[in-house]
Amino acid sequence: MADAGEVVRAANIAVPHGFLDAAQSDARQLSLAIGEAEPVFVEQVHSATAICVDRPFKDAARPQVDAMATATPGLALAVVTADCAPVLLADSQAGVIGAAHAGWRGAQGGVIADVVERMEELGAARANIAAAIGPTIAKASYEVGADMRAAFDPQDFDLFEATGPDKWHFDLEAYVVRQLAAAGIESVCPLGLDTYADKPRFHSYRRATHLGEPTTGRQISLIALPG
Template sequence: MNVTVLHTAALDGLPHGFLGRRGGVSQGVVAGLNVGLGSQDDRAAIAENRRRAVEAVLPGAKLVTLHQVHSPDTITVTAPYPDDARPHADALATAKPGLLLGVLTADCAPVLLADREAGVVGAAHAGWKGALGGVTDSVVAAMEKLGAHRERIAAAVGPCIARASYEVDEGFFRRFCEADPENERFFLGGRAGHHQFDLEAYVGARLAAAGIGRVELLGEDTYANPEAYFSFRRATHRGEADYGRQIALIGLPA
């Protein structure tokens, strides 16, 4: 099975892609293209999956990933990091050709960004905590320091857990509404004391509010598509001992 790469019109012409679980060598509960170094998967399988991911998007590029911690922090990248020395952060930006920026997700929202004219790209891992904390604002600011202009930036929000699959409690709902009363629009009422949260729409709205010129949402639900995507919440609900991570990639050709 070949690696499945989702491309977006917003980033057309640039090496990029949102990858799922198809096309990898991992076995068991993380079967497929698991690229998560934080999983219990065989390290050789993870390395092969990462190699396949790079070859599917920008052959010969150097992959750069992070030790993701649900922060709003962005790292500006000029060279790859060893796997055991990845910075603790949740977004990357670069103007250097030949690097492939990667963010890993398993329900959180992957965001890929580019200002073609400036030759600057970015990638962000936006779970609810990072999204609320401003990780998308942070990556846009880092890209601007490299010469990008936010009105020229195109962004795409990739596969993540959809509102129908994302039940949250009253405390979660209040946290968002206290940050901004208008955030209530991203929630639908659910069973007593619970709400359904639209992470993708929230991340898209944050990008639009930041002045990004074009924002595209893929509308792919990681939780509801077990054949196509890894999902932390689904693995938890199934009582599985581990879960895989998929990767979203963007780079500048060398």
């Protein structure tokens, strides 16, 4: 694995945050991203469910959800990914943040809309929410079958590019951008980082499966409210 590089941040998010790469799992790199905040993890299950949180969870008590929102200072919301899209959100004026793990099933099911609603419950305003999409599998690397394409509304067929009989390339990042726009989020920063293509830098579940390698590696993405 390559040495860890600099923590990647999005210019439109004004609170501590970071999209870490495959090598950035140590305490120093976490601290560079979120300072003294305490990370909050959940058990991600590719759902469309978001919750409000005000404390970390013990490992055995992590709820099975795929997005979180908080207005509690001193917390950092964390998601782990290895091809799915990590989405970090913040209304810095209201002091409310959110984080979502958005695979195609969760995004299609409404996880983006749900986390925005949870942020609103805590005092955020949609017009003030900025969002960033971290490392995710890119369209050129994401070949899917006709059965997956058929699960989408025809209005989203423009995100699929035919590559052969019953084979398509799907643009997950663009789909998440579309879901954010549908939720009323105007400030969106897609980083355009391809987990599949950049093996030295990122874990990729699909790439590892294709190569017959272990599929347990994950990147961490975090966003924090200073204490």
